[in-house]
Amino acid sequence: MSIHSPTRRDFLKSSSAALGGLALAPVAGALPSLAVHQQGSGTIKVGLLGCGGRGSGAAFNALAADPGVELVAIGDVFRDHAESALKSLQASEVGARVKVAPDHVFTGLEGYKGVIAASDVVLLCTTPAFRPLHLRACIEAGKHTFVEKPIAVDGPGVRHVLESCRMAKQKNLMVVSGLCYRYERKKQQTIQRIQDGAVGEVHALQCTYNTGGLWHRGRQPNWTEMEYQLRNWLYFTWLSADHGAEQHIHSLDKIAWAMKDEYPVKVVASGGRANRLDPKYGDVYDHFNAVYEWKSGLRLFSSCRQWAGAPSNDVSDWVFGSKGKANIQAHQIWGENAWRWKDDGQPDDMYQNEHDVLFAKLRKGEIINNGQYMCDSTLMAIMGRMAAYTGGEISYDAALNSQEKLGPDLATLTLDTPPPAPVVAVPGVTKFT
Numbered sequence: 001m002s003i004h005s006p007t008r009r010d011f012l013k014s015s016s017a018a019l020g021g022l023a024l025a026p027v028a029g030a031l032p033s034l035a036v037h038q039q040g041s042g043t044i045k046v047g048l049l050g051c052g053g054r055g056s057g058a059a060f061n062a063l064a065a066d067p068g069v070e071l072v073a074i075g076d077v078f079r080d081h082a083e084s085a086l087k088s089l090q091a092s093e094v095g096a097r098v099k100v101a102p103d104h105v106f107t108g109l110e111g112y113k114g115v116i117a118a119s120d121v122v123l124l125c126t127t128p129a130f131r132p133l134h135l136r137a138c139i140e141a142g143k144h145t146f147v148e149k150p151i152a153v154d155g156p157g158v159r160h161v162l163e164s165c166r167m168a169k170q171k172n173l174m175v176v177s178g179l180c181y182r183y184e185r186k187k188q189q190t191i192q193r194i195q196d197g198a199v200g201e202v203h204a205l206q207c208t209y210n211t212g213g214l215w216h217r218g219r220q221p222n223w224t225e226m227e228y229q230l231r232n233w234l235y236f237t238w239l240s241a242d243h244g245a246e247q248h249i250h251s252l253d254k255i256a257w258a259m260k261d262e263y264p265v266k267v268v269a270s271g272g273r274a275n276r277l278d279p280k281y282g283d284v285y286d287h288f289n290a291v292y293e294w295k296s297g298l299r300l301f302s303s304c305r306q307w308a309g310a311p312s313n314d315v316s317d318w319v320f321g322s323k324g325k326a327n328i329q330a331h332q333i334w335g336e337n338a339w340r341w342k343d344d345g346q347p348d349d350m351y352q353n354e355h356d357v358l359f360a361k362l363r364k365g366e367i368i369n370n371g372q373y374m375c376d377s378t379l380m381a382i383m384g385r386m387a388a389y390t391g392g393e394i395s396y397d398a399a400l401n402s403q404e405k406l407g408p409d410l411a412t413l414t415l416d417t418p419p420p421a422p423v424v425a426v427p428g429v430t431k432f433t
């Protein structure tokens, strides 16, 4: 099963879901940055940055969440992506509130500035590498954000986003993470039970994200090398962070959540390319296996792969304890406290839930800041990649303080900037920096 981006058809079918029972602590105090009109029933102006599959879905979710939301600006490096998303959204059941004037379709790598200026809430749904730059620009401009995962591709990027999230807290700005499982009621109920001791003392953890291949958008003769990489960003580590962070992050995040947001202190890993050998797949690996270790000595056995044609796939997250075991993804517990989630007939679309919560809280003048766990889970994934790429044992602190900055300077990037030549990491040769 893949839980990757909902298709356009999915977002068109999606409906506004009831709020989940999230324990989200509002930040106490005055709310100077909340414009008065956002509370109560006035219009909330939303801007979308990154008009791909997830961005289109997120914009739909935002519009479906609250009848006072209007989509007023969209931005994408590529005009064809922006126009295609706009057309789909206009044709959807929330199309009447798609109020994007022609001069509010922002394209190119500077387009983010226009989207941010026009919006109260910005949906950050681009390729991961740009998240630190875009998030900081939003916070500096006093805008609320929905922030897709992963939030960075390297240690400096995670540190930058941590700082932005601290700034957001000071300014009472929303930072809602796209780690969507945390907003799904059935996951919340499963995790709550694990946290309350349903499986007893936790002895071991395992998570797996084994899927098939993903899209490749080809190459056109008129594209520069930068345009080619941006359009096929999944396959370039400097843009995507590699699939252990881009996709398997969901599994790692669920495990960390079950562990009450205590994160592992170190990791050893291996990985490589066994299926995706064509040079068109850039420099990312197609499989990772990692053993994460907590301060207590508790271990997580984590594996993920993207192998087209492999006959068996699996997405599951296991917690093994003294009283039983749980599979978070299946919402089931076995043993002394056996339990299985039962469908109560209420909508529970995690993508919709996160927007329902975001706008409901905004209306009440309450703030959500998911900054810490979205940074920690991104770092957990990145440290696994660093361990696999180098063959070394990587600590959480070393990963966080890493000086390795992937890719060119994004603030001055153009489609003519030469991107890094793809070099597949070789454990034992590739160095940790």
Ligand SMILES: NC(=O)c1ccc[n+]([C@@H]2O[C@H](COP(=O)([O-])OP(=O)(O)OC[C@H]3O[C@@H](n4cnc5c(N)ncnc54)[C@H](O)[C@@H]3O)[C@@H](O)[C@H]2O)c1
Pocket: 003, 004, 005, 006, 049, 050, 051, 052, 053, 054, 055, 075, 076, 077, 078, 081, 108, 109, 111, 112, 125, 126, 127, 128, 130, 148, 149, 150, 178, 179, 180, 230, 246, 247
């Ligand atoms: N939470 C989830 O379950 C989930 C599911 C799918 C994707 N995602 C995440 O959402 C993000 C987007 O994924 P997607 O599947 O929509 O990819 P996509 O390629 O379909 O869309 C990304 C869009 O961003 C645009 N873009 C890239 N850099 C940009 C920039 N600097 N400025 C403006 N636009 C830019 C691209 O042109 C593209 O249209 C990724 O971080 C991905 O990991 C999350």
